[in-house]
Each structure stands twice: as structure tokens, then as C-alpha cells.
Amino acid sequence: MRNYLNWVWGSALGAIGVSCTASTLPKSEKPNFVFIYMDDMGYSDVSCYGETRWTTPNIDALAEQGIKFTDCYAASPISSPSRAGFLTGRYPARMGIQGVFYPDSYTGMAPDEVTMAEVLKTQGYATACIGKWHLGNREKFLPLQQGFDEYFGIPYSNDMSAQVYLRGNEVEEFHIDINNVTKKYTEEAIDYIRRKADQPFFLFLAHSMMHVPIYVSEEFAGKSGAGIYGDAVLEVDWSVGRIMETLRELGLDDNTLVVFTSDNGPWLQEGPLGGRALPLREGKTTAYEGGVRVPCIAYWKGQIKPMVNTDVMSLLDWLPTVTNLSGASLPEVRLDGYDITNVLKGSGKRASEDYAYFRNNRDITDYRSGDWKISLPAPGIKGNFWRTSTAAHDTLLFNLREDVGEQYNVYHKYPEKAKEMLQKLQDYMQNFGEIPPPLVMTGNDASKYLRQQRQDAREKAKAAGVRDKSMETDGFIDVQ
Known part of the structure; x- marks a missing residue:
């Protein structure tokens, strides 16, 4: 972020991408961006993509009034790499992110990676991440160090360790009511939109659902008649409705691009607690279509005409697209996504029909x-x-x-x-190009090994009568 900001403000010539600057567009004319990003939601878990056991009227309305992409691909069939790809426009392999981060992982997405939030901040945007982060939970890897002004949520998957709510870099709640997680994220998102209604903003609303274990509030328990997974989908649909209602109430819906999508395919091994990707084959963790092809809907009142787009596109495309729409310049790194502004405006096609x-x-x-x-x-x-x-x-x-x-x-x-x-x-x-060594030191073994090394060093120092303050913390957020 630091090097990127110096480059953006220090060079008007030779920049990659658009040449617009912050003064090109009046602040009031810059579009807002709201990305509603699901976890493990299958391709056919919402009714506009084929689900028949329940209906999702609010999500369906976005599809009916916007673009429904039928052939949209996530950056990865698993969570952490997919999120890294979405936020940077780069395949996670370029960053060495080959697995998921755990509560005791001591690595995360490198702070030098340029995120969508960092790009938008150069254009005066307020930026917030609400929900699941999963790109490293040591402080230097948290959202506030990746371009976000605000963060609230659970820093990893809801099947990992103790569940806590972070606000910014600090734990706000150690004992949370996880059944109300979707409702809580929605309340936070609405509050953020209301507070930032008078300036351009970027909201990354990353739901913890539909990752197992599935949780649902009392109001939606049993509502689908098809089990807790269906109940949780209905609660997410309610959340989408509340977000859209707030944008309309504040007169922001005609100047806000809203995107609904998922990080990867469904976790089929979980049976009724996992989603479905029909008619696609397989699901999460695989390179079959069900693992990486995800629902993706783009809505922008007055800017996007209703249509179904059957061309290849990727969640990697959103960083270059948002960069263009905001008037920013692309970061000086190799990107894998394509600017699809012309697709959104109905004036052209994506520059490539390929996906790796x-x-x-x-x-x-x-x-x-x-x-x-x-x-x-x-x-x-x-x-x-x-x-x-x-x-x-x-x-x-x-x-x-x-x-x-x-x-x-x-x-x-x-x-x-x-x-x-x-x-x-x-x-x-x-x-x-070159693929770096794995960045993710996943699982307990790596962390336990590192902790054992530190403990041995502490004991040696103590025996020698030396006090080393650098050894008194392992850098992990304490969630016990």
C-alpha cells in the first residue's frame, strides 16, 4: 500500500490503465461499490440459478434487473486463495497463497499486495470490510492494514477455533451469538452505508454463511421447510433485501454497483449442510465446474440493462473494473483480470474468453x-x-x-x-511467470513448531538471566 500510494500520486504519466485522477469526476458522481460475497454458496443455491426447494426473491430481483453471469469463475476452489484473488485481481498462485489460513497460522496475504480497497482510497473512497476475512489474523495482515478504514467480523471460517468479533484490530466480543451472525453483519453494513451516504464508499460484505457449521437466527429457523441450509439461504436473501432497501431509501441505488457472488463452490461432503452446484459437476476443492463456477449478479440502476451474460468472466475482473469506474489507475503489478466496464454498459465483450x-x-x-x-x-x-x-x-x-x-x-x-x-x-x-514458494504455513504443525522454538529460546534466555521482551508475545490474537 505504501509503495503504491507513492506511485499513484507521484506519477501522472506512464501509469498502466486509465489516466483519470481524483479531480476528473466530482465526488458526488463517483459510483459506490457494494460486494456481497458468500462463503461456499453453490452455483444453484439461489432460485434464479435453479434452486426449487426455496425461493430467493431479493437476489432474484437483482438478477432480473441487472446482469446474471452464467459462466463466472472464482479465483480458486477454496476460501483464502479465492478472497486474495478477488481483492487483488491476481491469481493466488502469484502470491504464494496455496491453502487456507488458520487461527494459528503466522502468515497472511502480504501487506504489499494492492487490494481493491487501496486502489479506491486513492480516489477518496471510504472503505469497509464486514464479515469473514480469512487472509491472515495476525494484526499486520488484518483488513485495516490492507486498505480498509473499518473492519468488523470474524477473521476466519466459522468452523475454526473460538469465534470472536473483531472491530478494527481489536477483539470486541469474545463470546458471540453466532446464530445471529448474518443479522449482525447486515446491521453493521446498513449502519456503514448510512454513515457514508454523503461520500463515495466501498463495502465488502463477506458473509460467514454458507460455510459449515450453518447458523440461522430464530426468525428464519424452519422457514424454508428444507432444513437449516435453506433457512440460512433465506436469511441471506433477507439481508440482500435490507441492503437494497437502505440504498433506495437514501437515494443511492442509481449510483451504486451491487455485486452478489460466492468465493467458491459448495462443500458437497457436508451433505444437507452443504449446497448444490447443479447442473455442474463436483464442488469445493476441485477444478471441475462446480468447484469454481459461482453465481454472480451485477446490479446498477440506470447503468446496467437487464440481461443474461453467457460469456466467460472471472471474479478477478472486478479489481480492474472498479479501478476504471472510480477513475483510479491500475497498480504496477501483473493482473489476471480484465476490465469489464463495457460488458456492464452493454457496449462490448470481455477482452478474453479464457480462464485458467x-x-x-x-x-x-x-x-x-x-x-x-x-x-x-x-x-x-x-x-x-x-x-x-x-x-x-x-x-x-x-x-x-x-x-x-x-x-x-x-x-x-x-x-x-x-x-x-x-x-x-x-x-x-x-x-x-514465476510462482513463488507456498506462503501459507497451514495447520497446527507449523505454528506449534514455531511456538516451540520460541519457548525454547525463552527458557534459554531465562536460564541465562536475560529478559528479551521480543520473546514475550508470539504475535497471535488471543482468542482463548
Whole structure:
């Protein structure tokens, strides 16, 4: 952030991207941005994408009045990498983020990465993250150190450790009513919109739902008639309705881009506590369509005409798009997203019809170009009571327009197309650039090892009669 701000203000020439400055647009004319970002919500968990067990009228209204993207891809099939990609416009592999951060992980997304919030702050935007962060919970990795003016929420997944609410960098509540988490985030979001109504603002509302364990408030318990997962979806739909009602009440809906989407596909192994991605194949953690293709709806009254867009797009596209719409300049780093302003305005198409899949957030294993997708050999996936196992496979070729469920391998039927797609994948890999070593030291083992090293150092220092204050804290937020 520090280097980026110096570059933005110190150089008017030679910048990548648009040349607009803060004075180009009057502050009142700059659009607001509200991103409603779900956790583990499946492609077909809302009725406008095919759900029939319950209806989501508020989300459906956004789709009916905005753009419903049918072929939108997250940056990753798992949480932390996907969020890093969304906020930076860069594949997480470029950042070394190959797994998820845990409460005792001592790493996080590098503070030098330029986030959407940091870009918008150069244009006078107020910025807030409300909800799940999951990009590192040591203080230097928290939202306030990544361009956000305000933060409120749970810093990791709600199946991890003790649940606490942070406000800014500090724990506000150690004992929270997790059943009301969706309601709490919604109240915080509405309060933020009201407080910032007189200036351009960016709100990243990252819900903890639909990640297991599923929680729902008393008002929505049993409401769907289809189990707690459906109840929680209805509560999220209510939340979307409250956000939109607030924007309309304040006269902000015609100057606010609202995007509804999810970080990755559903957690199928959780059965009725997980979502669905029908008619797509598989779900979270996989490079099949169900793992990375997510619902995505963009609404902007008076600016976006209702339509269904079936072209390839990615959540990586939002950083360059928001940058353009705000009048900012793109950061001097290699981006993987494309500015889709012309798509939103109905005046053009995305600059690329390609998308690269990172099955393990390290290697490019699958590649889509237009209607076609090539998948390199992969090991099988072990199932459980709720989910059947998937057999290992050799190289696969699918025509996703004709076979969105990836049921029919046509690799041998179309050998020339297979050869063409393999070449595209290879070319992309060669041009991708260096992939750094893994950043995420996940799980308890790495943290326990580091803590043991520190404890040994403390004991040696104590035995020698030396007091070293740097050894008196391990840098973790204490959530016990």
C-alpha cells in the first residue's frame, strides 16, 4: 500500500490503465461499490440459478434487473486463495497463497499486495470490510492494514477455533451469538452505508454463511421447510433485501454497483449442510465446474440493462473494473483480470474468453477457451456418506456449451481440438511467470513448531538471566 500510494500520486504519466485522477469526476458522481460475497454458496443455491426447494426473491430481483453471469469463475476452489484473488485481481498462485489460513497460522496475504480497497482510497473512497476475512489474523495482515478504514467480523471460517468479533484490530466480543451472525453483519453494513451516504464508499460484505457449521437466527429457523441450509439461504436473501432497501431509501441505488457472488463452490461432503452446484459437476476443492463456477449478479440502476451474460468472466475482473469506474489507475503489478466496464454498459465483450484453473492453487491443471475445457490427469477424490467418490482420470476434453456437467470426455473424438487446447494450456503456463514458494504455513504443525522454538529460546534466555521482551508475545490474537 505504501509503495503504491507513492506511485499513484507521484506519477501522472506512464501509469498502466486509465489516466483519470481524483479531480476528473466530482465526488458526488463517483459510483459506490457494494460486494456481497458468500462463503461456499453453490452455483444453484439461489432460485434464479435453479434452486426449487426455496425461493430467493431479493437476489432474484437483482438478477432480473441487472446482469446474471452464467459462466463466472472464482479465483480458486477454496476460501483464502479465492478472497486474495478477488481483492487483488491476481491469481493466488502469484502470491504464494496455496491453502487456507488458520487461527494459528503466522502468515497472511502480504501487506504489499494492492487490494481493491487501496486502489479506491486513492480516489477518496471510504472503505469497509464486514464479515469473514480469512487472509491472515495476525494484526499486520488484518483488513485495516490492507486498505480498509473499518473492519468488523470474524477473521476466519466459522468452523475454526473460538469465534470472536473483531472491530478494527481489536477483539470486541469474545463470546458471540453466532446464530445471529448474518443479522449482525447486515446491521453493521446498513449502519456503514448510512454513515457514508454523503461520500463515495466501498463495502465488502463477506458473509460467514454458507460455510459449515450453518447458523440461522430464530426468525428464519424452519422457514424454508428444507432444513437449516435453506433457512440460512433465506436469511441471506433477507439481508440482500435490507441492503437494497437502505440504498433506495437514501437515494443511492442509481449510483451504486451491487455485486452478489460466492468465493467458491459448495462443500458437497457436508451433505444437507452443504449446497448444490447443479447442473455442474463436483464442488469445493476441485477444478471441475462446480468447484469454481459461482453465481454472480451485477446490479446498477440506470447503468446496467437487464440481461443474461453467457460469456466467460472471472471474479478477478472486478479489481480492474472498479479501478476504471472510480477513475483510479491500475497498480504496477501483473493482473489476471480484465476490465469489464463495457460488458456492464452493454457496449462490448470481455477482452478474453479464457480462464485458467489451479486445482491446487499452485499448478495450472485445467484451461478453458471459449466453449472448450481441457483437464490434465488427476487423482481420484475420496467420497463419504453424502458424496460419491470420483475416479482418477487421464486427460479430459469437454465442450461446456453442450456438456456443462462434464459428463462426456471427447478427447479422442476431437483430437485436433484436444491438441489445440493442450497447446493453449502449455502456452499459458510458460507465460504465467514465476510462482513463488507456498506462503501459507497451514495447520497446527507449523505454528506449534514455531511456538516451540520460541519457548525454547525463552527458557534459554531465562536460564541465562536475560529478559528479551521480543520473546514475550508470539504475535497471535488471543482468542482463548
